[in-house]
Amino acid sequence: MCVPVEARRAHRLRFICAGVALLALAAAVGSAGSAARAPAARGAGNPLAGWRLYVNPDYPAGGQAQSWRAEGRSADADAMAALARRSTGVWLPTDDGAEARAHDVTTLAARLHRVPVLVVYFVPNRGCGGFSAGGARSASAYRAYVRAVAKGIGRRRALVVVEPDALAQTFSSCVTRAHRSGRFRLLRFAVRTLAATPRTRVYLDAGNAGWIRPVSRLVRPLRKSGIANADGFSLNVSNFYGTNRTVSYGRALSARLRGKHFVIDTGRNGNGSAPTSPAIPEWCNPPGRALGHDPTTHTGRARVDAYLWVKEPGMSDGACRPGAPVAGVWWPEYALDLVRNSGGG
Numbered sequence: 001m002c003v004p005v006e007a008r009r010a011h012r013l014r015f016i017c018a019g020v021a022l023l024a025l026a027a028a029v030g031s032a033g034s035a036a037r038a039p040a041a042r043g044a045g046n047p048l049a050g051w052r053l054y055v056n057p058d059y060p061a062g063g064q065a066q067s068w069r070a071e072g073r074s075a076d077a078d079a080m081a082a083l084a085r086r087s088t089g090v091w092l093p094t095d096d097g098a099e100a101r102a103h104d105v106t107t108l109a110a111r112l113h114r115v116p117v118l119v120v121y122f123v124p125n126r127g128c129g130g131f132s133a134g135g136a137r138s139a140s141a142y143r144a145y146v147r148a149v150a151k152g153i154g155r156r157r158a159l160v161v162v163e164p165d166a167l168a169q170t171f172s173s174c175v176t177r178a179h180r181s182g183r184f185r186l187l188r189f190a191v192r193t194l195a196a197t198p199r200t201r202v203y204l205d206a207g208n209a210g211w212i213r214p215v216s217r218l219v220r221p222l223r224k225s226g227i228a229n230a231d232g233f234s235l236n237v238s239n240f241y242g243t244n245r246t247v248s249y250g251r252a253l254s255a256r257l258r259g260k261h262f263v264i265d266t267g268r269n270g271n272g273s274a275p276t277s278p279a280i281p282e283w284c285n286p287p288g289r290a291l292g293h294d295p296t297t298h299t300g301r302a303r304v305d306a307y308l309w310v311k312e313p314g315m316s317d318g319a320c321r322p323g324a325p326v327a328g329v330w331w332p333e334y335a336l337d338l339v340r341n342s343g344g345g
Contacts, residue, residue, distance in 0.1 A: 037195060037196065037197075037198055039195065039202075039228070039229060039230055039231045039232075040201075040231045040232070040261060046261070046297065046299075046305050047201055047231055047261070047305060048115075048159065048201060048297040048305045048306050049297060049298075050297070051114075051115045051157070051159070051297045052113065052114045052115065052297075053087035053114060053115060053116075053117065053159075053295050053296070053297065053306075053308075054087055054090075054105070054108075054109040054112065054114040054115055054116035054117070055084075055085060055086065055087050055088075055114070056087070056088050056089075056090050056105075056116070056312075058090075059083075059084055059088050059312055060312075060314065060330040060332075061080045061081075061083040061084035061312075061313075061314060061335060062080070062081070062084035064077075064080045064084075064330075064332045064335070065077045065078075065080035065081040065084060068080060068332075076336055079336060079339040079340070080332070080335065080336070080339075082339070083291075083313060083314070083335060083339060086294060086295055086309060087117065087295040087308070087309060088117070088267070088295075088309045088310075088312040088313075089117045089118070089119045089161065089308065089309065089310040089311065089312065090105050090116055090117065090118050090119065091119045091121055092118055092119065092120060092121070092122075092149060094121070094122045094134065094135075094136075094145070096148075098122075098145060098148050098149050098152065099148035099149065099151055099152035100152065101152065102118060102148075102149050102151075102152025102153050102158075103152040103153075103154065105118065106118075106152070106153050106154070106156035106157070106158050107156065109156070109157070109158075110156045110157065115157045115158065115159055116158055116159070117158075117159045117160075117161065117295075117308055117310060118149075118153070118158050118159070118160045118161070119160075119161045119164065119237075119310060120146065120149060120160060120161070120162050120163060120190060120194070121163060121164060122134075122135055122136050122142060122145050122163075123135050123136065123142060123163045123166045123183065123186055123187070123190075124136050124137070124138065124139065124142060124183075124186070125174070125175065125179070126163075126165075126166070139182060139185075139186060142186055142189075142190075143186070143189055143193075146189060146190045146193050146194065147193060149194065150193050150194050150196065150197050150200075153194075153197050153200055154197065155197070155198055155199060156199060157199040157200070158197075158199070158200045158201070159200075159201045159203070159263075159306070159308075160194050160200055160201070160202050160203070161203050161205060161234045161237065161263070161308075161310055162187065162190050162191055162194065162202060162203065162204045162205060162230070162234075163187060163190065163204070163205055164205045164234070164237040164238060164310070165205065165207065165237070165238075166183065166187060166205065167183075167187060167204065167205060167206060167207065167218070167221055167222065167225055168205075168206065168207030168208075168211050168212055168218075170183055170184070170221055171212055171217070181224075183225075184221065184224040184225045187204065187225035187226060188224065188225050188226035188229075189226075190226075191204055191225065191226035191227070191229050191230045192226055192229050195229050195230065195231075201231045202229075202230045202231055203230060203231060203232050203233055203234040203262070203263050203305075204222065204225060204226065204227055204230045204232075204233050204234070205233065205234045205235075205237055206218055206222060206233040206234065206235055206253060206262075207235070208235055208236045208237075208239045208241050208246070208249075209235065209236065209241040209245050209246045209248075209249035209250075210239075210241055210273060215249060215252045215253040215256065216256060218253060219253075219256045219257060222257065223257075227257060227260060230260075231261065231305075232260045232261035232262045232263065232303075232305060233250075233253070233257075233260060233262045233263075234262065234263050234264075234265070234308075234310070235249065235250050235262055235263070235264050235265070236264050236265045236266070236269060237265045237310045237311060238265065238283070238310070238311040238317065239265065239268075239269070239273070239283055240268055240269050240271075240272065240273040240274060240282070240283065240286065240289055241269060241272065241273050242269055242271075242272035242273070242292075243264060243266055243269060243292060243293060243307070245272070246264050246269070247264070247301060247304060250262040250264065250303070250304065251303060254303050259303065260303075261303045261304070261305045262303065262304060262305065263304070263305050263306040263307075263308050264304065264306075264307055264308070265308055265309065265310040265311060266291075266292030266293040266294075266295075266307040266308070266309065267291065267292060267308075267309035267310065267311055267312070267313045268289050268290070268291065268292065268311065268313055268338060269289075269290075269292040270289070270290030270291045270292040270338075270341065270342050271288060271289050271290040271341060273286075274286030274287070274288065274289065280320055280321050281320060283317060284317040284318050284320035284321070284324075285316060285317045285318070285320060285321060285324050285331070285334060287337070288341060289337075289338060289341060290338055290341035290342040291313060291338050291339060291341075291342040292307070293307040294307065295307055295308050295309050313335050313338050313339075314330055314331055314332060314334055314335025314338065315328060315329070315330060315331070316328065316329050316330075316331045316334065
C-alpha cells in the first residue's frame with residue numbers, strides 16, 4: 001500500500017565527519033535498552049503545537065511546474081506550483097544513505113525553523129510481496145538501519161512515522177504466527193530507539209479505518225510494538241479514507257490506549273475512499289480522488305495532533321492499471337487530477 005523508496009530518484013548525499021558529541025549521541029541511541037524520553041502524557045495538549053512543517057524541496061511537483069510552464073501549460077504549472085508549497089513526507093532511503101539523508105533534511109529544516117516529517121519504511125518482508133515489497137534482509141540489518149536514522153536526526157526536531165502498514169499486516173497470512181513476535185520486537189526497537197533522540201516525536205503506524213475492525217483487535221499488537229514509548233499512532237498513510245471517518249476510528253482506538261494521540265495522512269482523502277473494484281485495488285491509484293486537508297499541526301480536534309501529507313500526492317501506488325508507473329515513481333497526471341478534483345485547478 002505504500003511506497004518503495006528504492007524506486008525514488010537518487011538524492012545527493014553529504015557525509016559530515018562526526019565529532020565527540022555525535023559519538024556520544026550514537027552511544028545513547030545505539031541500543032533498544034537506551035532510556036527513551038517520556039512521550040506525551042495522557043490528557044496533555046498537542047505535542048506538536050507551534051511546529052511549522054518542513055516543505056521538501058525534492059518533491060517533484062516543483063520541477064514539474066517549471067517543466068509545464070516551459071511547455072506553455074500555465075494553468076497546470078500553477079497547480080503543480082501550489083502543490084509544491086505544501087509539506088510532504090520524506091521517505092528515507094533504505095540503504096547506507098539513510099543516516100546522511102536524515103541528517104541533511106533535519107539540518108536544513110532547523111535552519112528554516114521548520115520540522116520535517118520523516119518516514120521509516122524498511123521492516124523485513126515489507127509490503128508482503130506486493131507492489132511495495134522489500135525491506136531489510138535481517139533483523140540485525142534493520143536494527144542497524146534504525147540506529148543510523150536516529151544518529152542522523154541527532155538533537156534536531158523531527159516527526160517520524162514508523163513503518164506504515166507493518167503492524168496491520170500482522171493480521172494477514174503473509175506474516176506468519178511464527179514471525180509476528182519478531183516483527184513486534186523490531187517495531188518496539190524502532191519506536192524506543194527513535195524516541196530516545198531528545199526532540200523527535202514518534203508515531204507508530206496503525207493502518208487505516210477500513211482495515212482492522214473492530215479497533216480493539218489492534219490494542220494488544222500496538223502494546224507489543226511499543227506504543228507506550230511513542231507519542232501516538234498514525235492512520236491512513238498512503239490511503240484515501242475520509243478525515244471524519246478516520247478521526248472516529250482513531251478516537252475509538254485512542255480510548256483503548258489511555259488517550260494516545262494520532263496523526264492522519266490527508267494527502268489524497270478529499271473525496272474519501274474509492275468504490276471497491278475486482279480489477280483495481282481500492283488503495284492503488286484509484287481514479288476520482290482529491291487532495292484532503294492541508295498539512296498542519298493545528299487541526300482543532302482533540303487528540304488529532306496533525307494532518308500530514310505522508311505519502312506525496314502524485315507518487316504512484318504501483319503499476320495496477322493502464323498508464324500507472326511502478327510504486328514510488330512520480331506520476332504527474334495523477335497529481336494534476338488530485339488538484340483538479342479538489343477544485344484547485
